[in-house]
Amino acid sequence: MNLAFVESPVQLLNVLEWAYAEGGGDHVLGDVTVVVLPPVDPMSRGQLRRTAELARDEGMHIRWQEARGGASAPLKTLRSLAGLLRTADRIVIGDPFSRYVQLLLTLVSARHLTVVDDGTATMEFTAQLARGERLVRWHRKGRTGPRELALSPVTARARSRFTPSAARTVEVFTAMPVEAPPGVAIAPNTFAWTRSRFGPPRLTKGADLVGTSLVETGVVDRDRYLEAVAALARTHHATRYFAHRRESTDKLHALEAATGLEIVRPDLPLELIARRGPIGRTVLSFPSTVVHTLPLALTGTEVRVAVCDIDPRWLRDTASPRAQGFLTGVTETARDVQRLAPWRATAVTEA
Template structure:
């Protein structure tokens, strides 16, 4: 067992469901190394998506190389999987003094929060959703992902509502319970008693790079089509226009982008579609990477400037034209996406390109 893992079980237990969450747990651990004591154990609540699983396995390898214990749970591997997973975690949950989580909106994580007795709770970045989480917590609102806000709750939402309410109460600081948000996102409204700590991607910069920089531009993909926010045809036209204008040659796919969409994009734009095996912050830091990185509003417009600090890489973000939104998009979609772009630091803002 790793010397950081301890004998009776680490007092810090982290739950992650995506590669970016695991990366940000490593960043948090790097920033809080003095406070980890007997150590940190990471529990991967594995999703079913093959690309996400592949990136998670690579990130788990990096975590083990750093000396941390990693427990891989097939948390969604069938009807009985959640019962086996939760049953096996009961002991560690009750012993943990600190819980670190990457997605407070996750039903899995919310359920686990009702079991733990930990007095310290930490939320690390799960992308732009962190901004929404902190705002909802500050206002005492229900925990609902931004792209679902305004839609009618389904039967599963109603059944799970008591658990979600209990999790929201646990995430509100009070008494001897401490809550920390570790984030690279701009947080303008935070609840009283919540400690907000800046994630500067110090571990990433120390572990990788500096990268070799090419003379071309790279594009970063987004899953806004897959989440029903942006129309697929309009998105393809926007990517085509952006790539042509700025001379992009590669398109780094988001792990949730569909194979059909990526195939069409590769054929019609002639961009080289790259499916990264690690979060883009690490890919960019390892290099080679384009002198300009083009992105639509997403987490990377906040994280890449930090990960690439000290290099000559320029991050440019293109606004989402309201005409690209689908009829089913949340009423809050345009405002939220504009806020993601407008609050980004050290980026170049590009006007929305013509699309259809």
């Protein structure tokens, strides 16, 4: 049995893509049970429910598990999943940095482990794994508080699960440009399922802009971000702004008032929204997952994806020291995109 754990719509989409690739590209692999561990924010939950409907239509077994509903919820979740954890032959996870998933991994003895994309975090995961470092999200400053100290034995044990051995294979299914850590297999995610089920999209004349949660994660200054969005919208005649599911309502209201952009709250991951259409002939983004995934999902269309670099002056004091280097790496490794310099949105050059 294949047992998957997902906490975001993108992770669930990539489990679908993995199962389609495993099924030979004609159908989604059977015998997949997906345990959805939903976050608390309404946008993520809504997108997860819509993506789960697509997965059910493809024959997947979806188990919605409220694992964050109070202090006793984690223990109840572990007890309810004990049988599945013992019998699974393969574990598929979307977020190796998740403390919840790391706790679950300490309880499994599956012979195969697959990590599917959780966006650009996959790049940091494989790099840390190759260097033998502890698993820390790139935008964190790395401070070790009481909670991290208490969970360090769990994290260390879970990390050992990502090391291939005679008893266990480890695979990363990804659309991101990564180098394989020793013994880890890399399988390409080409968004074949998405392209087989949706599109090609109808294209609009204008440009669309993709939002980011860099403000919400404490990386980018809010005012600088609003100014950058306004500059891009003016220069490229953008009419719509596809909000990231974690963007705050307050920031989006301010952005709408400052730019006149139509704010769109997608009900599915952007790769599906774009492939289904309509979508602008130009899609503008800051460094994020979509500069890697949208060119794949939109293969065969005339859509151009352009990425605007993050100026170091936009970063907040709360940003991790690694933030600028990581964001630059996201841009520099993107394929089939156009690159825009900060504040000089008319200077378009081929990446």
